[in-house]
Amino acid sequence: MDQLIFAAEVVLNGLMAGVMYALVALGFVLIFKASGVFNYAQGVMALFAALTLVGIQNGQVPFAHLINAAFGTSLHHFGWTVPSVLAILLTAGVMVLLAFLIEKLVLQHLVGQEPIILFMATIGLAYFLEGLGDVMWGADIKTLDVGLPQGISDTVEQVTANWFGYGFFIDRLDIWATVIAALLVAALVAFSQYTKQGRAMRAVADDHQAALSVGISLRFIWVMVWSIAGFVALVAGIMWGTKSGVQFSLSLIALKALPVLMLGGFTSIPGAIVGGLIIGVGEKLFEFAIGPMVGGATENWFAYVLALVFLVFRPQGLFGERIIERV
Amino acid sequence: MKLSFTTLAAAILAASPVLADLVVPNMSYRTGPYAANGIPYADGFNDYFTLLNERDGGIGGVRVSVPECETAYNTEKGVECYEALRPQNPLVLNPLSTGITYQLIPRVAVDGITLYTPGYGRTSAKNGSVFEWVFNAPANYWDGASVAIKHILDQEGGDLSGKKIALVYHNSAYGKEPIRTLEELSQKHGFELSLLPVDAPGQEQKSQWLQIRRDQPDYVIMYAWGVMNQVAIQEAVNIRFPMDRFIGIWWSGSENDVRPAGAGADGYKALTFHGVGRDYPLYDDMQQYVFDAGKASGAGDQMGSVLYSRGVYAAVVIAEAIRTAQELAGTPNVNAAQVRDGFEALNITAERMAELGLPDFGQPISLSCENHGGDGLVRLQQWSAGDGQWSLITDFIEPDADILNPLIEADSAAFAQESGITPRCN
Numbered sequence: 008m009d010q011l012i013f014a015a016e017v018v019l020n021g022l023m024a025g026v027m028y029a030l031v032a033l034g035f036v037l038i039f040k041a042s043g044v045f046n047y048a049q050g051v052m053a054l055f056a057a058l059t060l061v062g063i064q065n066g067q068v069p070f071a072h073l074i075n076a077a078f079g080t081s082l083h084h085f086g087w088t089v090p091s092v093l094a095i096l097l098t099a100g101v102m103v104l105l106a107f108l109i110e111k112l113v114l115q116h117l118v119g120q121e122p123i124i125l126f127m128a129t130i131g132l133a134y135f136l137e138g139l140g141d142v143m144w145g146a147d148i149k150t151l152d153v154g155l156p157q158g159i160s161d162t163v164e165q166v167t168a169n170w171f172g173y174g175f176f177i178d179r180l181d182i183w184a185t186v187i188a189a190l191l192v193a194a195l196v197a198f199s200q201y202t203k204q205g206r207a208m209r210a211v212a213d214d215h216q217a218a219l220s221v222g223i224s225l226r227f228i229w230v231m232v233w234s235i236a237g238f239v240a241l242v243a244g245i246m247w248g249t250k251s252g253v254q255f256s257l258s259l260i261a262l263k264a265l266p267v268l269m270l271g272g273f274t275s276i277p278g279a280i281v282g283g284l285i286i287g288v289g290e291k292l293f294e295f296a297i298g299p300m301v302g303g304a305t306e307n308w309f310a311y312v313l314a315l316v317f318l319v320f321r322p323q324g325l326f327g328e329r330i331i332e333r334v
Numbered sequence: 335m336k337l338s339f340t341t342l343a344a345a346i347l348a349a350s351p352v353l354a355d356l357v358v359p360n361m362s363y364r365t366g367p368y369a370a371n372g373i374p375y376a377d378g379f380n381d382y383f384t385l386l387n388e389r390d391g392g393i394g395g396v397r398v399s400v401p402e403c404e405t406a407y408n409t410e411k412g413v414e415c416y417e418a419l420r421p422q423n424p425l426v427l428n429p430l431s432t433g434i435t436y437q438l439i440p441r442v443a444v445d446g447i448t449l450y451t452p453g454y455g456r457t458s459a460k461n462g463s464v465f466e467w468v469f470n471a472p473a474n475y476w477d478g479a480s481v482a483i484k485h486i487l488d489q490e491g492g493d494l495s496g497k498k499i500a501l502v503y504h505n506s507a508y509g510k511e512p513i514r515t516l517e518e519l520s521q522k523h524g525f526e527l528s529l530l531p532v533d534a535p536g537q538e539q540k541s542q543w544l545q546i547r548r549d550q551p552d553y554v555i556m557y558a559w560g561v562m563n564q565v566a567i568q569e570a571v572n573i574r575f576p577m578d579r580f581i582g583i584w585w586s587g588s589e590n591d592v593r594p595a596g597a598g599a600d601g602y603k604a605l606t607f608h609g610v611g612r613d614y615p616l617y618d619d620m621q622q623y624v625f626d627a628g629k630a631s632g633a634g635d636q637m638g639s640v641l642y643s644r645g646v647y648a649a650v651v652i653a654e655a656i657r658t659a660q661e662l663a664g665t666p667n668v669n670a671a672q673v674r675d676g677f678e679a680l681n682i683t684a685e686r687m688a689e690l691g692l693p694d695f696g697q698p699i700s701l702s703c704e705n706h707g708g709d710g711l712v713r714l715q716q717w718s719a720g721d722g723q724w725s726l727i728t729d730f731i732e733p734d735a736d737i738l739n740p741l742i743e744a745d746s747a748a749f750a751q752e753s754g755i756t757p758r759c760n
């Protein structure tokens with residue numbers, strides 16, 4: 008009986024972890040769906056967004072190290088702090104500017120190229136952004152606090168203790184992440200279904216050529232999609248950065264998104280969510296039930312094994328578009 | 335053509351250390367996921383040699399050149415760095431990575447270059463009769479595990495029977511190092527040991543901490559690095575694990591590791607083999623000759639942090655080994671083999687540490703042909719979130735030699751057999 012109760016706690020936490028994975032996967036899906044580009048830089052974008060947010064919040068002088076080295080100054084901070092909400096809005100603005108620059112300086116020159124060329128360009132972009140983040144904001148670990156609560160939820164613990172005689176652990180940050188992810192997905196769906204720009208985005212996703220022929224600006228759509236992906240990266244960066252501090256390993260959260268994408272499909276927003284939940288629950292349950300028998304630390308590889316098993320039966324992923332090619 | 339060749343030759347000479355310099359490379363990592371830890375260590379290492387050059391004109395009148403090579407804490411890049419640095423005739427290498435160390439151990443034996451791995455690397459390299467070119471004083475991972483248990487014994491009135499201790503570890507060669515020691519110690523003292531590996535990088539540890547919450551161990555010991563540290567400490571705070579019963583190895587005990595968890599990290603303990611803070615006379619000299627002179631490494635904002643001090647300490651031991659080598663050889667221009675001899679004859683007393691401006695900073699180090707690891711004394715530091723600083727809470731504690739010596743003998747004997755090494759020092 009105890010094992011069943013523990014398993015239920017593990018499932019709940021797996022669902023919460025899955026939401027965190029899905030937050031990262033969403034950014035990949037948006038760009039892939041609209042442009043067919045697998046954006047290798049999505050994890051680094053989350054890092055860059057989080058670095059920028061903390062930098063703005065703390066009134067840090069960007070490129071301070073470079074300026075001080077060049078001019079012999081000792082600048083570090085402007086001497087003010089910026090409220091979290093305003094800092095988030097300003098960071099979102101920076102991500103829009105970044106999207107514009109990426110389109111202008113990289114993507115525009117690669118229109119019509121093979122997807123692999125665009126993929127390679129995003130690899131270069133990832134390394135560039137990582138270096139830029141380092142030079143702009145420094146490589147130290149930064150504490151990110153936008154007012155999100157962390158730690159065990161007393162309510163959940165008390166309620167489950169009354170029901171089962173064992174209080175479940177749920178991190179309040181994970182609960183917030185779930186609420187925010189739900190709002191984000193609802194907003195994205197509403198945007199793509201009910202706005203002119205959203206419909207244009209879907210048109211481009213369906214057929215570039217046809218969309219161009221009816222006067223939709225591919226350039227505008229790309230800037231818009233990269234901006235939205237930048238905002239999603241900011242949300243993911245806030246959630247993961249609150250957990251571990253903002254540091255350069257934040258870019259590695261992309262590794263957690265890959266099995267989610269393989270399982271859920273690269274082109275489906277619901278797929279990213281459902282895929283995240285399946286991966287989250289699957290890896291946590293496997294670690295709980297089988298991990299102790301095989302020495303533990305199964306989660307990283309099991310997520311990929313689980314995704315591969317799904318691929319055997321659904322090569323396009325659970326919600327991916329079915330590829331039909333006729334001879 | 336002749337002009338361009340001359341220009342090229344001049345450029346190469348300008349970029350290379352002066353031939354008469356003592357070359358002590360800094361295999362650093364200032365980029366990548368572990369940069370936040372690599373930067374302060376590299377800065378401390380560089381700044382100490384800058385101080386010696388600026389204040390004393392080097393060591394024995396010969397300036398020290400510290401070419402830096404970026405490993406990004408990546409084993410392949412570390413080996414590339416080794417190959418790139420080898421033609422510069424380095425006297426000693428300090429790769430700051432257990433993975434890179436394992437790759438370099440066979441190479442340095444062939445190339446005749448000393449490898450100095452303070453507080454990391456292969457523990458059994460303490461046995462100098464097998465590992466001729468490797469030194470890991472003043473303490474190693476097994477010393478750390480043993481002292482953690484001694485501290486817990488002290489906290490529990492000398493009796494650990496029936497107690498539960500969990501090891502949360504980086505699922506790598508480094509993280510697995512203390513397992514054998516802790517298993518032996520659990521048999522000796524009667525505590526129950528549970529092992530909880532975390533795959534790198536360690537951003538997601540919910541499973542491990544849910545298990546800790548279910549099992550309710552009395553103490554948790556951690557061997558982690560990088561983001562795994564911050565996440566583990568935050569998860570421990572989340573499940574309300576008592577911080578004064580959570581003990582990290584020295585690689586889990588920097589300011590970087592505790593600050594993101596805020597006030598919750600108050601009381602967290604970590605092992606260390608050197609002092610904390612910047613209240614040492616050496617740092618006054620550092621301020622005057624390095625920082626105020628605008629010659630500080632990196633951004634110049636790390637002095638006194640835990641990892642900066644560790645980088646300084648590594649440089650201090652290397653400098654003292656070079657000084658000893660110069661005395662033994664009777665010449666200031668020593669080579670790598672002579673520096674190895676200097677390490678084996680190293681004797682840093684408490685008085686010498688005070689002379690260096692680091693009183694009570696580190697334990698006395700006395701090495702020999704057989705002993706490349708020193709006495710392995712370790713102390714504990716505790717984090718005060720309110721003050722935002724570490725403070726030392728114990729004196730240096732001796733590890734359990736009865737347990738560790740046979741393990742070192744066995745592991746080094748196995749290496750000697752695999753590698754066809756005939757133990758020396760007879």
